[in-house]
Amino acid sequence: MKSRDTLIRLKRFQLEERRRRVRQIELMVAEFVRISGELDREIATEEKRAGISDPRHFAYPTYARAASARRDNLKSSVAELAAQLEEAKAAELEAQAELVKVEALESRDKANERPVDVSARA
Template sequence: MADMKSRDTLLRLKRFQVDEKRRQLVQIETMIAEFERMANDLDREILHEQEKAGIHDIAHYAYPTYAKAAMARRDNLKRSADELAGQLTDAQDALAEAFEELKKVELLEERDVARERVADAARDQAEMDRTGLSRTEMRVG
């Protein structure tokens, strides 16, 4: 009984770990998407500033200051998204590993439950055999 309780605790822990890894994965994916959205917004603003000034050459002395600043922010966002992409791969690997561990514990649990069913069925059969045997003995005796 204590073994079942510890297995149940282990199963809950493994499920929690899988859920936690999933949350981390979704959080990273959300951040990457947000950074990409913000970078795309900055791209549009840069283009708008260039069109408004009529200058597209960054080296031009009159290139819009806001466009230069927006480019720097956009580049920082893209670098951050790239760094997060590496973290995303690590998070995917961690989720896969946690899922494998969960599956192992679930398989052990299923095996133990099946073993218990067989033992219960054997006990039930033995009880029915004893009951049938005692009834037969009562009729004979």
């Protein structure tokens, strides 16, 4: 039974690690989306200040061009993180199912032990 307790602790630890990973990715996505929104506003402000909104124009503001590149990189990172998030959620569900299975085995074993203990006393 001691090994089963160790296994249950291990499965709980693995589940918590998977949950932490999901939360971490969700926080990164939220942060990247927030920064991307700020960059959108800064780009619009810079374009308004310069009076040029066409990125192909020779006098397009350098800061707006750099901010656009950074925003585009963040958006591609968000897309990559979305795929990682789906994988992390699937791993979390798998870890949860494994924990439930091990806990069910533990409770079944304990239920089977009780009648044996009672009959041993008689």
